Amino acid sequence: MTEPTLRRRLLFIALALAMMAGLLRLAIAVLAPGGWTLWEALILLCFLGTMPWSALSAANALVGLAILLGAKDPVAAVLPQIRAARPGPPRGRTAIAICIRNEDMAAVLPPLARLLDGLAARGLAGRFVLWVLSDTPAGPAAAAEEAAIRAFAEGRTDTNYRRRAVNDGFKAGNVMDFLDHHAEGLDHFICLDADSEMTPEAVLRLVAILEADPKLAIVQQLIHGRPATAAFPRLFQFGMRQGMRTWAIGQAWWQGDEGPYWGHNAAIRIAPFREHGRLGPLPDGSRILSHDQVEATRLTAAGWKVRVLPDDTGSREGNPPTFGDFVTRDLRWAGGNMQYLALLRLPGQTMMARWQLVQAMLLFVGAPLWCAILLLAAVNALTGGGAATPTGALLLLLFAGWACHYAPKLAGYLEVLLKPGLAEAYGGRRDFARGAAAEIAFTTMMEPARLMAQSLFLLALPFGLKVGWAAQNRADRGVSWADAARQFWPPTLAGLLLGVAFAAASPLALLLAAPVLLSLLLAIPFAVLTADAEFSARLRREGLCAMPEEILGGAE
DSSP, rough: OOOOHHHHHHHHHHHHHHHHHHHHHHHHHSSSTTTOHHHHHHHHHHHHHHHHHHHHHHHHHHHHHHHHHSSSSSHHHHTHHHHHHHOOOOOSSSEEEESSSSHHHHHHHHHHHHHHHHHHTOOGGGGGGEEEEEHHHHHHHHHHHHHHHHHHTTSSSSEEEOOOOOOOHHHHHHHHHHHHTTTTTEEEEEEOTOOOOOOOOHHHHHHHHHHHHHEEEEEOOOOOOHHHHHSHHHHHHHHHHHHHHHHHHHHHHHHBBBBOOOSSSSEEHHHHHHHOOOOOOOOTSSSSHHHHHHHHHHHHHHTTEEEEEOOTTEEOOOOSSHHHHHHHHHHHHHHHGGGGGGGOOOOOOOOOHHHHHHHHHEEEEEEEEHHHHHHHHHHHHHTTTTOOOOOOHHHHHHHHHHHHHTHHHHHHHHHHHHHHHHHHHEEEEHHHHHHHHHHHHHOOOOHHHHHHEEEEEEHHGTTTTTOOOOOOOOOOOOOOOOHHHHHHHHHHHHHHHHHHHHHHOHHHHHHHHHHHHHHHHHHHHHHHHHHHHHHHHHHHHHHTOOOOOHTTOOOO
16 A cells, blocks of 8 residues: 555545544434433444444545545546556457346347447457357247347457356356456456446546556446436436545545446456456355455455546446336345455455445445334334433434435535536536436435335345345336335335324424335335336426436437
8 A cells, every 4th residue: 555545544534533423422412411211322322333334425525526626637636547548549459248147138239339339430349359248047038139149240250149058156157257268368358237338438448547557457437327218217317426426536535546346337457357356155155246346355455456437428327217126136235245244354355355345234234223213213202212302403413414424416416516517518507406406305205215125134134035146127117006015015014103103202203203204104106106107208308307418319
């Protein structure tokens, strides 16, 4: 670790600890008056468990916003390799490797055609080759998949297709099988998921950055959502895009050469990845599901660099089209990330590598703690506790916790509003502010139900709940009331029971809990409405939460 990186990390830790101290002081000011009940002590304990993620989010946001507003070139300020990136044709040969399993090839192939044709138009066809890596089980779907790729490959010399009979190791095993048996003569690969889309310019920039530093093993580009027609992804990715920009800039500033890898839309140097990124089974014999961050930590522990390019230009992905699909993917990630607990004790890891694994778990472990706080607050109110709680201090604590949790997104909104050129890409400040307000309302309705789903899932994991790698739904579709009820009856029931408890305690307790309770109670209609074709069409007609690519007619 270099001395500048050490100084940055110490400064970042100091900032995060200061935020945690402020949150703790507010929590004590709320809970201490009138003496401590058992429930209030437990609330404080749970709140302490949520503070690391809140402080991490807020600190990343503040650092990222400061760089975005103050640096002449924010990307170069956190990615020095970009200054040394050489323009022109790459020196090495690169595979465009896309992993698929039971995918709609009519959606997968057109973005690949645009990418390959764009590279060929620049005279680079010999520098890049496409590999479609399939884990689709044998049967009609596999036959249709192979036929579609055979038709796609007609007249192309840059397209290869390989389907494994058994998807051992899931996606990580799929990639490593390719590197072991088909990567001869290749220097790098661009890893894509089935819903990934990259422009030729983005791919060339990633490869140039990788080639600018011989010790750089992975350069991970920031990713934004494809323009979406359905309401749910449209609203979700509007906020996600702003939050990821400030988060990634802030995180890259202090993590330096030990950055994240998200599994796709990244350029990877084959030799070190094949040597150090090979993942065996966990101690219990199961396979690592959330492989990407583990692969990154293995590389950095071996002395290689992993960097993030905190610019999403030319780098897209699809987002789940419905709330139900989003939660299903979320829980799969939660199960994968919680496997990291078994990896923390393994030798040969750097401190930052261990922190990367802890950080990935923190993304989900806060959910049961927040739900426990809500339950404990209801019990405390019902048993007469909290009578002396100062309402002003409580409101301040609730606002501070909310602001810290969503600080990256809020900082991203502020950056756009302060930069007329950025706002113009979204139709101007007024349209952007409308979109931000709609997204905040959307997240307010979504997040408690999402946290409840995560909590129930995490509570079931120790009792044998199995997590696998299943094909994802990526197509827009409506959600029936029956399907929504089957998936979201638990948060609805929880909202009803908690609502009765808070109402029995006092009108003020019910009022303060109302935003969370409404999310739980309305989880079923929320899932139906945000997938509804008419509601989605209305958002599009009004231009609400439109992305720049939509406003420009699909251009990057």
